[in-house]
Amino acid sequence: VQLVESGGGLVQAGGSLNLSCVVSGLHVTMLNMAWFRQGAGKEREFIASITWGTPNIYYGDSMKGRFTASRDSAKNTVYLQTDSLKVDDTAVYYCAASTSGILPQAMGLQRQYHYWGQGTQVTVSS
Numbered sequence: 853v854q855l856v857e858s859g860g861g862l863v864q865a866g867g868s869l870n871l872s873c874v875v876s877g878l879h880v881t882m883l884n885m886a887w888f889r890q891g892a893g894k895e896r897e898f899i900a901s902i903t904w905g906t907p908n909i910y911y912g913d914s915m916k917g918r919f920t921a922s923r924d925s926a927k928n929t930v931y932l933q934t935d936s937l938k939v940d941d942t943a944v945y946y947c948a949a950s951t952s953g954i955l956p957q958a959m960g961l962q963r964q965y966h967y968w969g970q971g972t973q974v975t976v977s978s
Contacts (some may be wrong), residue, residue: 853877855947860972863937869934871972872927873947880928881905884950887921887932887967889943889974896946898960902930910959937976944971 859871875883886901898912900921909921920933930947948965958964 853883853949853951855949855967855969857945857947857969857972860945860974862975862977865937865939865976865978867937868933868935868978869974870946871915871934871938871974872928873904873932873969875928875930875949878949878951879925880923880930882951884952884954884959884964885923885930885947885958886950886959887919887930887945888948888962889941889945890971891940891943894943895944896962898962899945900932901954901959903954903959908956910956912960937974939976939978942974942976944973946971 854876856874887899888896890896899911899915918936922931947969948968950965954964
């Protein structure tokens with residue numbers, strides 16, 4: 853499984869970006885997918901996950917409202933719409949995937965995911 857993120861860039865505070873993660877090697881409906889981010893000097897942080905099959909979407913507690921995860925099965929791609937961006941949202945955003953079942957309460961744990969993309973940088977200026 854290979855994951856390739858794109859869509860990051862430089863944006864002013866209050867702006868939006870739509871991040872993409874193109875999946876190859878397996879169909880996205882057979883994968884549990886997730887988005888994480890890591891700011892400079894910070895731990896990697898869970899944003900959202902999309903379950904395999906008929907998707908359920910889960911969000912990190914501090915991520916609800918401004919981040920929206922979605923999946924396009926026809927394009928084998930998952931997306932993360934980021935709105936009302938703040939300077940503190942500056943980070944590298946990663947897409948991750950797992951071929952294993954994951955309990956809902958564990959969807960936010962990095963160790964559940966076997967495959968990771970290279971990340972896409974999001975920089976929010978004030």
